[in-house]
Amino acid sequence: MGRLNFRYTRGGLALMLLTLLVSPPAAAHPHGWVDYRVTLHFDDRERVVALEQAWKMDPFYSLTLTEELARAEGEESMDERLDMLGQEIARNLSRSNYLTHVMHDGEDVALGELRDYTTRLDEQRLEFTFVVPLAEPLALDESPVAWKVYDDTYYIEFLYDEDVAEPIVLRNAPDGCTSRVIAADPDPQKVAEAAALDTDADAPGGLGRFFAETGEATCPAR
Numbered sequence: 001m002g003r004l005n006f007r008y009t010r011g012g013l014a015l016m017l018l019t020l021l022v023s024p025p026a027a028a029h030p031h032g033w034v035d036y037r038v039t040l041h042f043d044d045r046e047r048v049v050a051l052e053q054a055w056k057m058d059p060f061y062s063l064t065l066t067e068e069l070a071r072a073e074g075e076e077s078m079d080e081r082l083d084m085l086g087q088e089i090a091r092n093l094s095r096s097n098y099l100t101h102v103m104h105d106g107e108d109v110a111l112g113e114l115r116d117y118t119t120r121l122d123e124q125r126l127e128f129t130f131v132v133p134l135a136e137p138l139a140l141d142e143s144p145v146a147w148k149v150y151d152d153t154y155y156i157e158f159l160y161d162e163d164v165a166e167p168i169v170l171r172n173a174p175d176g177c178t179s180r181v182i183a184a185d186p187d188p189q190k191v192a193e194a195a196a197l198d199t200d201a202d203a204p205g206g207l208g209r210f211f212a213e214t215g216e217a218t219c220p221a222r
Contacts, residue, residue, distance in 0.1 A: 030151075030154050030155060030156055030194075030211075031155055031156070032057070032061045032155070032156050033058045033156065033157040033158070033159055034055045034056065034058065034156055034158050035055075035056045035058075035160070035162070035163070036053055036054060036149060036159070036160065036161060036167075037053070037054045037160070037161050037164060037166075037169070038051055038052070038149075038167070038168050038169070038215055039051070039052040039168075039169040039170075039171050040145075040168065040169070040170050040171065040179070040215075040217050041131075041171045041172065042170070042171065042172040042173045042174070042177075043137055043172070044172070045137070045139075046139070046173075046174045046219070047138055047139045047140075048134060048137065048138040048140065048145055049133060049134055050112075050131050050132060050133040050134060051100060051102070051131070051132050051134075051147060052116075052129070052130070052131045052132075052171075053100070053129065053132065053149070054127060054128075054129040054161075055127065055129070055158075056122065056125050056127045056161065057125060057126040057127070058125075059124065059125060061126070062121075062124060062125045065085070065126055066121065066124075066126065069081045069085065082119040082120060082121070083119065085119050086118060086119035086128060089117070089119065089128055090114055090130065094113070094114060096152070097111060098111060098114055098130075098132050099150060099151060099152075099158070100147060100148075100149050101147060101148045101149075101150075101209070102134070102145065102146070103145070103146045104138060104140070104143060104144075104145045109134055109135075109138060109145070110135035110136070111132050111133070111134060111135060112132070112133035112134060112135050114130050114131070114132050115130070115131050116129075116130060117129065117130035117131075140217070140219045141221070142218070142220065142221045144216045144217060144218040145217050146182075146214050146215065146216045146217075147214070147216075148209060148213070148214055148215070149212065150208035150209055150211070150212035151208045152206060152207070152208045152209070153207060153208060154194055154207040157208075157211060159213065160181050160215075167181060168180075168181065168215050168217070170217060173217075173219065174219050174222070176219065176220040177217060177218065177219040178217070178218055179216065179217045179218075180215075180216050181213055181214070181215055181216075182213065182214040182215075182216060183213055184210070184211050184212055184213050184214075186211050187210065190207070190210045193207065194207060194211070
């Protein structure tokens with residue numbers, strides 16, 4: 001299966017949106033959002049092995065992308081085009097660490113290669129699901145594992161999905177493991193910095209991390 005001939009309209013976001021987006025008429029960052037969920041996978045030796053994620057694009061971006069898909073050249077069905085879009089998203093994400101940053105004991109945790117990705121429409125919102133394995137299984141040993149998902153430029157804001165009962169799920173976790181979402185608490189100077197950026201401005205590197213919520217999981221000693 002080849003690549004769709006999209007009409008590229010805007011650059012800058014190396015994640016999933018493939019520069020297909022027309023910027024909304026906003027005066028400050030962010031210009032859109034993604035509601036997401038995380039499933040933390042454990043193996044049979046009680047080690048964290050992967051983060052499964054589901055990203056649901058906001059209605060405006062979903063509409064823009066699906067319209068681009070419908071207008072693209074070729075005779076593929078919409079399902080086939082969504083599959084091809086997923087391939088492009090996966091390729092772009094591989095260049096930016098999947099926008100996923102995992103920490104344990106004060107150290108960054110290396111990630112493996114993204115797999116098991118799917119792109120679909122869910123009530124007219126585009127959803128991209130995928131699995132990012134850790135490079136090596138991680139034993140928590142009472143120290144929490146934490147992660148953030150963010151666009152470095154803060155053009156897109158990532159927020160845990162408030163419409164689901166459990167935005168973080170622990171799959172095959174040992175008894176007693178818990179999870180929580182820690183709200184972002186950006187410095188007022190960073191808020192002002194983001195608000196001052198217009199639609200076409202280049203955000204300073206790393207701005208997104210100041211606005212990112214933190215997911216965390218802790219397991220008791222064995």
